[in-house]
């Protein structure tokens with residue numbers, strides 16, 4: 001199959017590109033705008049091994065209709081997996097415009113171009129955050145849970161999910177939406193909880209934890225999420241929505257303590273900081289539909305996955321330095337400086 005993967009230079013996209021090239025004969029075209037979160041370094045080995053043959057990189061924006069159409073035609077694309085997005089909730093609170101442009105308008109452009117080009121497979125990658133927040137004893141989110149996004153990020157993702165729904169119902173366009181819980185693993189940009197805490201702890205700097213640290217997330221190893229996306233691509237029912245999760249609900253503070261424990265550092269590095277505005281209390285995923293229809297199951301236990309991730313960051317110190325350019329440092333200094 002000839003696949004267009006968007007956002008392939010980001011965290012999950014780069015893991016997925018590697019998985020597809022390693023495990024199938026597919027040809028991958030990666031369309032990425034290379035925002036602060038996208039880095040060609042993530043795929044340096046892929047470029048070396050497969051560049052110009054089974055792997056092609058196109059620098060550009062999913063919102064650029066002319067470019068997307070040209071890529072579809074010239075690269076004879078047969079399927080699309082859309083990972084491209086602005087993804088950091090804190091940034092969406094600071095400035096939501098880029099989130100609306102990419103996550104809604106960009107996703108719409110991809111859908112529209114793919115529909116017109118007659119591309120028969122389209123997976124749109126979304127998030128558990130579109131469902132809003134759970135109380136401690138609420139049942140986990142199912143695909144039937146009403147959408148109730150609480151941040152500009154999740155509202156922009158929910159908007160695109162609804163466009164996918166509309167494209168299936170109005171045009172019969174066979175799009176599949178996947179919604180996944182919090183990912184962790186290699187190549188995650190160090191603004192998200194696990195790599196940020198690793199970075200701070202490894203330098204013996206204070207670890208900023210929002211509020212009381214009791215916010216709960218479900219954690220999934222990135223490779224397990226990528227496997228789910230791939231199952232949705234190859235076996236997904238047109239028009240379906242599939243939840244994926246890691247069956248690993250953990251409070252943020254417990255994740256931070258587990259990280260300190262792996263690194264052999266003391267809990268005195270923890271600093272509670274003013275909570276994120278509108279911070280969702282708890283997310284949890286019921287992924288029984290994906291288990292039944294796709295055979296999806298997370299394979300990696302959280303503590304084992306976390307230890308593996310910490311080892312990866314330890315072995316890739318140079319990557320960590322190189323992805324932190326000036327704009328990232330500036331954003332982090334302003335954001336945590338205000339808190």
Ligand code: NAD
Pocket residue numbers: 006007008009010011012013031032033034035036037038039060061062063082083084085086087088102106125126127128157179180181182183184189
């Ligand atoms: P990321 O921020 O690490 O990477 C996003 C990538 O998209 C970057 O390479 C960036 O350059 C690219 N991009 C941004 N705007 C673009 C545009 N207009 N055109 C082309 N490329 C563009 O994100 P991630 O964590 O890898 O997330 C990937 C997808 O998975 C997103 O859609 C996100 O909503 C979803 N998701 C993420 C998580 C998670 O825990 N990280 C969980 C569930 C769902």
